Amino acid sequence: xxxxxxxxxxxxxxxxxxxxxxxxxxxxxxxxxxxxxxxxxxxxxxxxxxxxxxxxxxxxxxxxxxxxxxxxxxxxxxxxxxxxxxxxxxxxxxxxxxxxxxxxxxxxxxxxxxxxxxxxx
Numbered sequence: 001x002x003x004x005x006x007x008x009x010x011x012x013x014x015x016x017x018x019x020x021x022x023x024x025x026x027x028x029x030x031x032x033x034x035x036x037x038x039x040x041x042x043x044x045x046x047x048x049x050x051x052x053x054x055x056x057x058x059x060x061x062x063x064x065x066x067x068x069x070x071x072x073x074x075x076x077x078x079x080x081x082x083x084x085x086x087x088x089x090x091x092x093x094x095x096x097x098x099x100x101x102x103x104x105x106x107x108x109x110x111x112x113x114x115x116x117x118x119x120x121x
Contacts, residue, residue, distance in 0.1 A: 001013050003106070004018075004053050004054075004055060005081050005083075005106050005107070005110065006053070006054030006055060006065075006071070006081060007054055007055070007068070007070045007071045007073070007074035007075075007079070007081045007082050008054075008068070008070040008071070008081075008082060008093065008096055008097075008100075008103055008107075009081065009082065009083070009097065009100070009102075009103030009104060009105075009106040009107040010054070010100070010102075010103050010106070011102075011106060012051070012053035012054055012055070013053075015051065015053075015062075016028060016031075016032040016035075016049065017032060017049045017050065017051040017062045018051050018052070018053050020032060020049050020050065021049075021050045021051055021052060021060065026046065028049075029046040029047070029049040029050070030046045030049075032046075032049045033045055033046045033048060033049050036049075044063075048062065048063055049062070050062070051065060054068075054071055055080075055081070069092050070082060070092055070093055070096065073090075073092060081107065081110065082107055083106075083107040083108075083110035083111045083114070084110070084114070088107070088111065089107075
């Protein structure tokens with residue numbers, strides 16, 4: 001499966017909430033809800049684990065994704081993701097990228113590809 005890079009740089013294609021929805025897997029939903037409840041100290045139920053991915057046009061998103069400021073900003077600017085933003089990496093994004101290095105690596109990789117493509121034109 002191809003990577004689905006969210007606005008913030010996370011790869012939706014490996015996210016358990018996305019995979020549980022895509023596979024319609026109740027066991028994965030229950031396991032993910034239990035795991036996320038424990039690590040995030042929150043009450044997450046299996047029915048909360050249903051997401052079509054950050055970039056989807058539908059509203060079937062994990063709870064946090066619905067209110068994510070990076071997602072809202074990217075959608076408002078009509079960007080593919082934050083790597084395409086002229087204000088990269090903005091103050092909304094920087095703290096997140098410091099906590100999640102794999103998201104930063106994904107966005108940096110996209111930015112490098114875009115720079116190479118622009119130079120070859």
